[in-house]
Amino acid sequence: MKIYNTLTRKKEELQTITPGMVKMYSCGQTVYNDIHLGNARFYVVFDAIRRYLLHKGYNVRFVQNFTDIDDKIIQRATEENCSTQEITQKYIANTKRDLAALNVLPATINPLATEEIGEIITMISELVAKGHAYENNGTVYFSVGKFEGYGKLSRKNIEDLEAGARVEVESGKANPMDFVLWKPAKPDEPHWESPWGNGRPGWHIECSAMIRKYLGDEIDIHGGGEDLTFPHHDNEIAQTEALTGCNLARYWMHSGLLTTNHKKMSKSSGNFSTFHEATKKIPAEVIRFYFLSGHYRMPMELTEDVLAAAKQSFGRIKNCHISLQEALKTLASSSETSTADITACQDKFMAAMDDDFNTADAITAIFDLVKIVNLRLADKENLTRHFAEAALTTLEHLCDILGLNIATQDDSGNNSEIEALVSARNEARKNKDFAESDRIRDQLLAMGIIIKDTREGVTWHRA
16 A cells, blocks of 8 residues: 655555554644535545555554634634633534534544643653753744754745745744744633743644654654645644654645635635535535545545536436345345456455545546446346345445445335335326326425336436
């Protein structure tokens, strides 16, 4: 299995620190608002990566934080005249709701910044003791100049960065590139006691402290959106590696941005739609499918047209699943028949996922399977129960690896109302009561049920 490593800019064979185990961290939300669709893509990407690692037999310990203290959170609490804790609890709950709708597996651990203050203060104290950080009037800064190789992840030129930073250099910094580890509290802001006075942590240090506590000094995979490469991930590397002398992560993985009108989707720019609002127009399962239909490292443009096309494409997979289930209700037992073409689709899927988690090509393999199945379903003389069972099992297995839920309410067996309406429509057609037949058809359509009249009889499926 090969992974594209942002640090080396090449694909590398996965070799974990501990055989059979993957220690994985990805940066989570700053919880002052609902997640937007760009955030949702990031969550889906790393969920698919985690699911495939689990499929390969790895024990995955996945840590993903919530930043629950931040200037934006404080501002939101002021606007809503409530505590920061009320804000963060609300949006953590909303985020978990949205991730469940996206079929994202819960993280092994979701640490909160405010619950890891002790670990953060300890780490900052050790950096100060080693000469990699310094305090000035209650603010503690990391000394970038004392860490050789700063910016190695983003490959930013340090001289250019320093020149740019001098434009708005903070008083108290020894170097314009130095960044904050601890900041003094302002009046009426949440704060904690520390050796440098009451205050709260900077953003970058919390991830390093959480990784160290829950995963150790070195991890296998660190993930995030590509917009976090600099400065956040460069700063994580600097503060952790200055302290431990170890590589923070063996593999750095970054998902591409989601754009609207070819501009990055973000809360700060205002060009975003929350995931929860979007699901009022398009099902969450379709949104997940769309995100996985492109390679995770590539940018994706979001429009109503592409989501409509994704809904239609995902519907083809679900309809194939339904058709297989319906066929198996009537197919008699059969001896073993060749399933080589099914196996070829599965092999193509696995090869795509082994090549840097290429979900786009993996989904192409699923559509290859759908095409084979549909051709066989149309040629009933060559359709055997053995083939149909193998196809159904494979289709469900491949979709399950990607977290694509192709099960429908049809699978539950609780379709008595639908079957009754279909029977009533059949009776109306038999009696040449076409007005009643059309009325029932429209009623079923409003329920999301599509009727198809064939020479073999009436079939139905969900839209």
